[in-house]
Amino acid sequence: MGSLFGGAFLIIIVVLAVSIFLHFVPLGLWVSAISANVSVGIMSLIGMRLRRVPPSRIVLPLIKANKAGLDVSVNQLEAHYLAGGNVDKVVDALIASHRAQIALPFERAAAIDLAGRDVLDAVQMSVNPKVIETPIVSAVAANGIELKIKARVTVRANIDRLVGGAGEPTIIARVGEGIVTTVGSSESHNDVLANPDDISKTVLDKGLDAGTAFEILSIDIADVDVGRNIGAELQTDQAEADKRIAQAKAEERRAMAVAREQEMKAYTQEMEAKVVEAQAEVPHAMAQALREGKLGVMDYYQLNNIQSDTDMRHAISTAGKTDEKHPTPPVK
Numbered sequence: 001m002g003s004l005f006g007g008a009f010l011i012i013i014v015v016l017a018v019s020i021f022l023h024f025v026p027l028g029l030w031v032s033a034i035s036a037n038v039s040v041g042i043m044s045l046i047g048m049r050l051r052r053v054p055p056s057r058i059v060l061p062l063i064k065a066n067k068a069g070l071d072v073s074v075n076q077l078e079a080h081y082l083a084g085g086n087v088d089k090v091v092d093a094l095i096a097s098h099r100a101q102i103a104l105p106f107e108r109a110a111a112i113d114l115a116g117r118d119v120l121d122a123v124q125m126s127v128n129p130k131v132i133e134t135p136i137v138s139a140v141a142a143n144g145i146e147l148k149i150k151a152r153v154t155v156r157a158n159i160d161r162l163v164g165g166a167g168e169p170t171i172i173a174r175v176g177e178g179i180v181t182t183v184g185s186s187e188s189h190n191d192v193l194a195n196p197d198d199i200s201k202t203v204l205d206k207g208l209d210a211g212t213a214f215e216i217l218s219i220d221i222a223d224v225d226v227g228r229n230i231g232a233e234l235q236t237d238q239a240e241a242d243k244r245i246a247q248a249k250a251e252e253r254r255a256m257a258v259a260r261e262q263e264m265k266a267y268t269q270e271m272e273a274k275v276v277e278a279q280a281e282v283p284h285a286m287a288q289a290l291r292e293g294k295l296g297v298m299d300y301y302q303l304n305n306i307q308s309d310t311d312m313r314h315a316i317s318t319a320g321k322t323d324e325k326h327p328t329p330p331v332k
Contacts, residue, residue: 036063044074053078061091068095076106085113093119097159100127104159112162117213125157129217132168137176139183144231147189149179149199150223155214165213175219178203189226196221 033040040059048055058077065072072091081087090109097104102123112119132153140146153175158165182202186192192199200219209216290300 033059033063036066038063038066040074048078051078051082053081057081057087061087065091065094068098070094070098072106076110080110080113083110083114085110089113089118089120093123096120096123096127102126102159108159108163112159115163117162119162122157122159122162122213125155126159129154129156131155132171133222134172134175137179138227139180140230141183141186141189141192143188144229144234145189146227146230147183147192148223148225148227149183149221151175151179151199152220152222154217154220155209156217158209158213158215161211162213166211167213170212171208171214171216174206174208175203178206178208193224193226196224 038059040062045055045059048058058074058081062072062074062077070091072094077087077091080090090106090113093109093113094104094106097109100123104123109119112122132155134151134153137149137151138146139149153171155168155171179199182199183189183192199221203219204216286300286303
């Protein structure tokens with residue numbers, strides 16, 4: 001009975017030992033590498049396990065690169081994996097560039113991948129150019145007519161400028177700026193409608209792909225639509241603004257005139273009050289003159305006669321005007 005338990009325990013120990021050995025020593029990958037004539041040492045595979053690098057992520061791309069005729073070492077692939085790169089995609093990009101006869105060393109491909117760009121897509125774009133469609137660009141010609149233009153930009157990836165080069169948004173923005181500048185320098189929108197190719201030629205001559213990760217092959221105008229008459233709208237808005245300014249100034253002058261009128265009325269009433277005040281002083285002055293002997297009795301009566309005559313003339317003239325305004329009704 002004891003020997004039976006001892007044999008079972010020994011079998012368990014052996015199974016655990018084999019499992020641990022196979023975990024640290026991937027014999028299957030090592031055999032695959034040997035059969036593909038790829039020199040990968042068993043100690044290298046064990047070292048990958050200890051460095052927490054999945055051996056399959058290194059060995060399988062290495063086999064693929066070796067079969068494609070690329071000179072890539074285990075250390076290069078492992079270092080790129082430890083740096084956070086995508087080893088499989090880099091190897092695929094190297095194979096594609098090798099088939100397309102594009103000079104792409106492993107260091108540059110790894111740098112492109114670590115920069116966050118899709119290196120395989122970049123190689124494919126170098127072989128098969130990509131068409132970027134710009135959004136509708138609104139531009140105004142010199143005569144004030146708005147044109148809505150849509151363009152298609154054919155670009156090819158520039159491998160040498162992928163690291164540090166600007167992306168598609170920069171290309172779209174520069175093309176839009178070139179379209180606005182070209183249309184704005186045209187005397188009439190009819191010139192643009194008659195020769196839309198002039199936009200493409202002018203924009204291409206500006207070298208818009210400088211500092212970008214792409215090379216512009218062509219710029220084609222896909223659609224041109226006539227929009228609003230911006231110049232007329234601006235003139236209308238300016239005329240409306242001038243009208244409002246003139247109305248405001250006229251209202252200001254009217255208010256000043258009303259204020260001046262009220263001021264003059266107050267001044268007139270003030271002067272009339274002073275006249276009444278002065279007239280009230282006349283009897284006192286005459287009484288003072290009589291007391292002091294400076295005015296005789298005959299002079300006083302003569303002055304009264306003149307005043308009475310003046311009042312009579314005033315009454316007669318006032319009565320004539322009153323009759324004209326209110327005529328006497330006819331007797332029935």
